[in-house]
Amino acid sequence: xxxxxxxxxxxxxxxxxxxxxxxxxxxxxxxxxxxxxxxxxxxxxxxxxxxxxxxxxxxxxxxxxxxxxxxxxxxxxxxxxxxxxxxxxxxxxxxxxxxxxxxxxxxxxxxxxxxxxxxxxxxxxxxx
Numbered sequence: 001x002x003x004x005x006x007x008x009x010x011x012x013x014x015x016x017x018x019x020x021x022x023x024x025x026x027x028x029x030x031x032x033x034x035x036x037x038x039x040x041x042x043x044x045x046x047x048x049x050x051x052x053x054x055x056x057x058x059x060x061x062x063x064x065x066x067x068x069x070x071x072x073x074x075x076x077x078x079x080x081x082x083x084x085x086x087x088x089x090x091x092x093x094x095x096x097x098x099x100x101x102x103x104x105x106x107x108x109x110x111x112x113x114x115x116x117x118x119x120x121x122x123x124x125x126x127x128x
Contacts, residue, residue, distance in 0.1 A: 003026060003027070003028050004026060004027045004028070004048040004049070005027065005028045005029075005030060005047040005048055005049070006022055006027050006028070006029050006030070006047060006048065006049040006050070006051055006087075007029075007030050007031075007032060007038055007041065007042070007047045007049070007050045007051070008029055008030070008031045008032065008050075008051045008052070009032050009034075009035055009038050009050065009051070009052040009053075009073070010031055010032065010033060011033075011034065011035065011052070011053060011055075011069065012053060012055075014053065014091075015053050015089070016089055016115055018051070018117075018120065021117055021120060021121060022124070024121070025121055025124045025125055027048070027049070027124060030047070035052075035069065035070075035072065035073050038050070038073065039072070039073055039076045042076060042077065042080045042081045042084070043080050046080070046081040046083065046084055047081070047084055048084065048085065049084065049085045049086070049087055049108070049124070050073070050077070050084055050085075050086050050087065051087045051088075051089065052069075052070055052073070052086070052087075052088060052089070053069075053088070053089045053090070054068055054069070054070060054088045054089065054090040054091075054094060054097070054098050054101075054110075055068055055069045055094070056068050056094045056097045057069070067097060067100045067101060068097065068098075068101065070086075070088070070101060071101070071104060074086065074101060074104040074105040075104060075105075077105055078104070078105055082105075085108035085109075086105065086107050086108050087107075087108055087109045087110075087111070087120075087123070088101070088107055088109070088110045088111070089111050089113070089115065090110060090111070090112055090113070091112070091113050092112050092113055095110075095112050098110050108123070109123040
């Protein structure tokens with residue numbers, strides 16, 4: 001069985017470090033410093049998972065079209081990697097906005113700070 005992969009988009013210093021946790025459940029992690037680099041990669045490599053932090057677009061320049069930093073990536077997944085499961089990490093203060101993303105592409109799992117590692121392991125293990 002080929003090793004499963006997770007692409008982590010690390011856009012801020014608050015992104016959780018779960019490399020060892022992913023390794024424990026047999027998932028190889030590839031890290032990306034920007035959403036643009038991730039989207040370039042998914043055009044030719046489809047990961048099993050994508051892990052990203054959610055940042056609500058309070059005053060974005062998109063005239064209210066985009067909900068968050070994840071919208072464009074989710075639209076790209078529809079075309080290039082629709083089977084990829086999206087895991088979202090979110091601050092408790094922004095949790096209320098995350099579910100709007102399900103209209104673009106259903107999210108696999110949403111984890112709110114403080115993170116419960118056993119719940120993350122369970123979600124990753126269920127997808128075998």
